[in-house]
Amino acid sequence: MNCTDVLPQITDYTKDELPRDAAELVARHLNQCPSCRAIEAETKQSFGLLHSAPPVPAPSPDLFNRILAAVDSVPQLQAAAPLPRKGARWFPAVATVAAALLVALVVGVLMNEGPASTRNTVAKLERLGPGVTITITEGESTRTLKTGDVLREGDRIAMQPGAAAIFSMPGIGRFRVSGGTVLTVAGERALRLESGEVIADITPNGRGFAVVSPEGETRVLGTLFRVAANSGRTAVTVARGTVRFGNAAGSVEVPAGSQTVATNGGAPALPMALEATAADWDLFQSVAPNPVAALAFESGARDNEASFLLTMSSEQVTRLEASVSERTYVVLTVEDPSGQRRLVRLGAGDLEADGGARGVVTIDRSRPLLLRGTLTGLSGEGPWTVSAMFASGGRDDSWSGYAESAPVTLRRNR
Numbered sequence: 001m002n003c004t005d006v007l008p009q010i011t012d013y014t015k016d017e018l019p020r021d022a023a024e025l026v027a028r029h030l031n032q033c034p035s036c037r038a039i040e041a042e043t044k045q046s047f048g049l050l051h052s053a054p055p056v057p058a059p060s061p062d063l064f065n066r067i068l069a070a071v072d073s074v075p076q077l078q079a080a081a082p083l084p085r086k087g088a089r090w091f092p093a094v095a096t097v098a099a100a101l102l103v104a105l106v107v108g109v110l111m112n113e114g115p116a117s118t119r120n121t122v123a124k125l126e127r128l129g130p131g132v133t134i135t136i137t138e139g140e141s142t143r144t145l146k147t148g149d150v151l152r153e154g155d156r157i158a159m160q161p162g163a164a165a166i167f168s169m170p171g172i173g174r175f176r177v178s179g180g181t182v183l184t185v186a187g188e189r190a191l192r193l194e195s196g197e198v199i200a201d202i203t204p205n206g207r208g209f210a211v212v213s214p215e216g217e218t219r220v221l222g223t224l225f226r227v228a229a230n231s232g233r234t235a236v237t238v239a240r241g242t243v244r245f246g247n248a249a250g251s252v253e254v255p256a257g258s259q260t261v262a263t264n265g266g267a268p269a270l271p272m273a274l275e276a277t278a279a280d281w282d283l284f285q286s287v288a289p290n291p292v293a294a295l296a297f298e299s300g301a302r303d304n305e306a307s308f309l310l311t312m313s314s315e316q317v318t319r320l321e322a323s324v325s326e327r328t329y330v331v332l333t334v335e336d337p338s339g340q341r342r343l344v345r346l347g348a349g350d351l352e353a354d355g356g357a358r359g360v361v362t363i364d365r366s367r368p369l370l371l372r373g374t375l376t377g378l379s380g381e382g383p384w385t386v387s388a389m390f391a392s393g394g395r396d397d398s399w400s401g402y403a404e405s406a407p408v409t410l411r412r413n414r
Contacts, residue, residue: 003033006029123150151167153187164178178197183198199227202224250268269341294406297408312368314364319363328391335385337380354370
C-alpha cells in the first residue's frame with residue numbers, strides 16, 4: 001500500500017471507521033511513512049479541536065412549553081390608527097418586531113437553563129481500597145469521592161498512593177485506578193491519564209473507548225488492557241483483544257499477550273510477546289494496596305549474566321504469593337545500547353525467595369519479600385537498561401495485579 005492508497009483513508013482511520021484488515025494496512029504504512037504520519041497527526045488534531053469544543057447546553061424537557069407561555073404573556077397590540085389601505089407595506093415591519101420579541105423571549109428563557117445538567121455521567125465509584133482518598137476537582141471546587149459517587153465529563157481525580165479503586169461504566173465496562181494516579185474524564189469514552197496506572201476491562205459495546213497519556217492514545221475495540229504512564233514513558237500491555245496505541249510520531253496495533261512502549265513523544269516500539277493469559281489479568285478481585293517493586297543488581301554483568309535482587313514491599317499490610325507459577329511470575333524488560341528491547345519471563349525455579357518462603361506471605365514496609373535471580377544473555381559491552389514487573393493473578397486471600405520497578409542501568413565488570 002502506497003501514499004496514494006492511504007491518504008483517502010486517513011480520515012476514516014482516525015475515526016476508527018475502517019474495517020480491521022484495512023486499518024492494519026494503513027497502520028503498517030504509517031509506521032514507515034513520515035509524510036503520511038504528519039497528515040494523520042493534523043487530522044487527529046482537527047478532530048481533537050472539534051471534540052474539545054464546549055458542549056451546547058441541553059434544554060430542559062419543558063422548554064418549549066415555557067417559550068409558548070412567555071409568548072402568551074405578551075399584551076395584545078391595540079390598533080391606534082385605521083388599518084392601512086390595501087397594498088400598503090405594513091407586514092414586514094410588524095413581522096420584524098414580532099420576530100425580535102420572540103427572539104428576546106427565547107433567549108431569556110434559555111438564559112435560565114443551568115449548565116449543571118450538560119455534563120454527562122460517565123462512571124460510578126464501585127469499590128475503594130482501605131484508607132485511600134480520592135480528591136475530585138469539579139470546575140473550581142474540590143471534594144473527596146466516596147463509594148457510589150459518580151464521575152462526569154471534565155472531572156479530574158487524584159488518588160493517594162496506596163490502595164486502588166474500581167469504577168464502572170454502564171454498557172461500556174469498568175476500569176481500575178492504582179494508587180497515586182491522576183486522570184481526567186475527557187469524554188463519555190475517554191480518560192486522560194496524567195500519571196499512574198489504569199487497567200480497563202472493556203466490552204465490545206465499548207468500541208472507541210480510549211485512554212490518552214502524555215506519550216500517546218490507546219484506543220480499543222473490546223479488550224482487557226493496562227496503560228501505565230510515568231516520567232515520560234507510557235507502557236501499554238494487552239491481555240485480551242486488540243488496541244491501537246499511537247501518537248504524532250507513529251502508531252502500532254497491540255494484540256493480546258504483547259506490550260509496547262513509547263518514551264518522550266517518540267513512536268511506539270513494535271509490540272513484543274508477553275507470555276500472559278487472561279487468567280493472569282484477574283485484576284478486579286482486589287483493591288488492596290499495591291506492593292512496590294525495587295530492582296537492584298548485586299554486581300555488574302560478568303560472563304553474559306548478572307545476579308539481581310527484587311524487593312517487594314508495601315506501605316500497608318498486604319498478602320501476596322511468594323511462589324512463582326503460571327499465575328505469578330516476574331518479567332524483566334531489557335534494553336541494549338542500540339535501543340533494542342526484549343522481555344525475559346522468569347517462571348518457577350528461576351527465582352529464590354529469601355528464607356525459603358513459599359505460598360502466600362504477608363509483607364509491609366518492615367517485612368519485604370526478597371526474590372533473587374539471574375539475568376542471562378547479556379552479550380556486548382553494555383550498558384543495559386533493565387526494569388522488573390512482578391505479576392500476580394492472586395487468589396481469594398491474596399493480592400492480584402502488577403508492580404513495576406524503576407529502570408536500572410547495568411554495566412559490565414572490567
